[in-house]
Amino acid sequence: xxxxxxxxxxxxxxxxxxxxxxxxxxxxxxxxxxxxxxxxxxxxxxxxxxxxxxxxxxxxxxxxxxxxxxxxxxxxxxxxxxxxxxxxxxxxxxxxxxxxxxxxxxxxxxx
Amino acid sequence: xxxxxxxxxxxxxxxxxxxxxxxxxxxxxxxxxxxxxxxxxxxxxxxxxxxxxxxxxxxxxxxxxxxxxxxxxxxxxxxxxxxxxxxxxxxxxxxxxxxxxxxxxxxxxxxxxxx
Numbered sequence: 001x002x003x004x005x006x007x008x009x010x011x012x013x014x015x016x017x018x019x020x021x022x023x024x025x026x027x028x029x030x031x032x033x034x035x036x037x038x039x040x041x042x043x044x045x046x047x048x049x050x051x052x053x054x055x056x057x058x059x060x061x062x063x064x065x066x067x068x069x070x071x072x073x074x075x076x077x078x079x080x081x082x083x084x085x086x087x088x089x090x091x092x093x094x095x096x097x098x099x100x101x102x103x104x105x106x107x108x109x110x111x
Numbered sequence: 112x113x114x115x116x117x118x119x120x121x122x123x124x125x126x127x128x129x130x131x132x133x134x135x136x137x138x139x140x141x142x143x144x145x146x147x148x149x150x151x152x153x154x155x156x157x158x159x160x161x162x163x164x165x166x167x168x169x170x171x172x173x174x175x176x177x178x179x180x181x182x183x184x185x186x187x188x189x190x191x192x193x194x195x196x197x198x199x200x201x202x203x204x205x206x207x208x209x210x211x212x213x214x215x216x217x218x219x220x221x222x223x224x225x226x
Contacts, residue, residue, distance in 0.1 A: 043115070043202045043217025044154065087153055096161075098144065098170065099204075099215060101153025 004088045009106040018075045020105050022088030025069050033064060033071045036087040038104070044087060048073070051093075075107075083109045113137065115218035117203050123224045124193045132188045132221045136205030143186050144215060145178055146202040154202050160186060193225045 006022040024033065032051050036044040048055060050062040050071070061074040075082055085104040091097055116135045124130050136143050142161055146154035147170075156170040162183040171178070175194075180186040190197055200222050204215040 042219055043204065045217065046214060085153075096142075096159065096166065098156035098159065098167065099146075099154070100156070103151070104153050 004090055004102050006086075006088050006102065006105045008103065009108070011108050011110065012078055013110055014079055015077050018078050018082070018107060018109075020073045020075075020086055020088075020107070021070055022073070023070045024088070024090045027068050027090050030092055031090045032093045033062065033068075034089045034091055035060070035062065035073050036089065036099075036101070038085045038087065040084075044101070047086075049093075078107075078109045080109050080111065083107060115203055115205055115216050117201075117218040117221050119221060120219065121222050121224075123226060126194060126225055127192055129189065129191045130193055130223065132190075132201050132223070134186045134188070134203030134205075134218060136184065136186070136203070137207075137216055138184075140205035140207050140216075141183075142206040142208070142215075143180055144204040144206075145186070145188050146204065147172075148200040148202055148220070150199070157188070157201075190223075193223075195225050198223055198225045 004022050004024045012018045032049055034049040035047050037047045038044040048060050048062045050064050052064050055062045063072045085106050087101045087104040118133045144159050145157040147157050148154040158178045159167040160180040163180050175191045177189045200220040202217055202220045204217045206215045
């Protein structure tokens with residue numbers, strides 16, 4: 001499984017765009033990049049997944065360069081409720097596999 | 112609809128006691144996972160069930176940990192002779208089909224404190 005590296009923590013203010021970068025140098029051809037969000041006292045929640053270029057949903061955007069050795073999760077105009085831990089995972093899209101979480105990035109959004 | 116539920120939400124055990132943690136997955140979900148999350152760390156895989164079959168228990172840290180899902184729905188994680196290093200949040204997740212590994216829905220977890 002490809003190892004991921006992401007910043008331990010980030011601070012932001014309400015209304016700003018937040019970009020969290022994850023490096024995964026050893027990503028395999030059939031691996032996808034998946035991001036989870038975890039609020040205090042809750043389990044992680046899937047937010048977005050992508051293979052290459054750009055993916056956007058109602059929560060976030062995911063940017064993946066051509067070499068796929070890194071990815072950036074973009075949260076537009078964050079609010080206080082976006083304060084959470086964000087995990088970057090590299091995994092195959094189908095078939096049984098356990099989710100391998102790193103330590104994640106703790107995002108703190110202040111007023 | 113109802114999500115994954117876990118009980119109890121908090122459990123305090125004295126060292127050496129046995130504990131049982133329950134997970135009620137989303138109805139109809141075939142796959143069920145248990146994870147352990149230490150303070151400040153990401154969740155770590157413990158074990159996986161597909162229906163009642165335990166297909167992977169490679170993450171269970173010792174033979175004091177035991178999980179079951181006898182009827183393919185509710186699951187119980189049992190820890191015998193608890194130790195202080197067992198203190199963590201135990202998360203359960205379920206998914207509808209085995210082939211969508213990222214679509215795991217997590218419960219709120221049970222926080223176990225061993226004193």
